[in-house]
Amino acid sequence: MSLVVRTLSDRLVDIVRDRILAGTVQGNTAIRQDALAAELGVSKIPLREALARLEQEGLVRSQANHGFFVRELTxxxxxxxxxxxxxxxxxxxxxxxxxxxxxxxxxxxxxxxxxxxxxxxxxxxxxxxxxxxxxxxxxxxxxxxxxxxxxxxxxxxxxxxxxxxxxxxxxxxxxxxxxxxxxxxxxxxxxxxxxxxxxxxxxxxxxxxxxxxxxxxxxx
CATH class of the missing domain: 1.20.120.530 (GntR ligand-binding domain-like)
Structure with missing residues (x-):
């Protein structure tokens, strides 16, 4: 029997991905990490890890000194x-x-x-x-x-x-x-x-x- 261990970052990736894909967060919108972390009851560290993974998936982009943004449709x-x-x-x-x-x-x-x-x-x-x-x-x-x-x-x-x-x-x-x-x-x-x-x-x-x-x- 295999054991699948899901980290907090894994779960956050799923949550934020679902919101982006459902269209509840519009393209080119800044992700307010403080507010989102507070809403989800987590610290900003695992949230930033999740956002970095979503950037690798192509759903968000990072901008120096400005954080993460949802990528627009092009x-x-x-x-x-x-x-x-x-x-x-x-x-x-x-x-x-x-x-x-x-x-x-x-x-x-x-x-x-x-x-x-x-x-x-x-x-x-x-x-x-x-x-x-x-x-x-x-x-x-x-x-x-x-x-x-x-x-x-x-x-x-x-x-x-x-x-x-x-x-x-x-x-x-x-x-x-x-x-x-x-x-x-x-x-x-x-x-x-x-x-x-x-x-x-x-x-x-x-x-x-x-x-x-x-x-x-x-x-x-």
Whole structure:
């Protein structure tokens, strides 16, 4: 039996990450370490350790003599993250479809059901549910390094997913695409899985290009 020991810094990483990904802390916002440490009942030392780890994940940035800031959404980052997903994710999901056992398949079905509930409720955690669904389609491939890379990319994608779903009706299209993906995945139709996943990621990137360009223009 393995024993997983989670430090205070580990737990703080999860808490702050969840707040950033849920959009409760806006991009380019300074993280008030004194107030946050007081709210969480911790000292600033483990909080700074957690923020340093989140900087390595790409969610926050540090500025000398000014502390940590939540990184803003940018077109350049979206291009980078989604381009990498396009290169890696379709093949990984197709391999997972071939290798998935009954438990994996049940987990994928449950993950989509959870995502549909979050989307219908327009919950702030829809990004996390989207990430969980995609990871459920990837994990059975059994490629640990690929999984780690895609988990990191999906963390970086999560705030962009929330941005992508802002326009009315966008969530219905995403739901339809997810349902088609799962259908092909469960049928072990690897060619269709790869095609549908590539189109799904590509559609999101095209939409984000427009949204982020419009946001940049309105801010100018």
């Amino acid at each position: 077109a350049e980052e979206a291009e980078d993250v989604y381009a990498l997903r396009l290169k890696i994710e379709p093949e990984a999901v197709a391999l997972a479809a071939e290798r998935a056992d009954d438990a994996d398949r049940a987990q994928a079905v449950a993950a989509l059901a959870a995502l549909d509930r979050e989307t219908e409720a327009r919950d702030i955690h829809v990004g996390a549910a989207n990430r969980a669904f995609h990871i459920a389609l990837i994990r059975p491939a059994g490629r640990a390094i690929t999984l780690q890379l895609l988990e990191r990319l999906h963390v970086l994608s999560e705030r962009y997913v929330s941005k992508h779903l802002e326009p009315i009706g966008r969530d219905r299209r995403a739901n339809d695409e997810h349902a088609m993906l799962l259908e092909a995945w469960l049928a072990r139709d690897t060619d269709r899985v790869m095609r549908d996943m590539h189109e799904h990621i590509g559609h999101t990137l095209v939409d984000l290009r427009r949204q982020l360009a419009a946001a940049t223009q309105s801010a100018a």
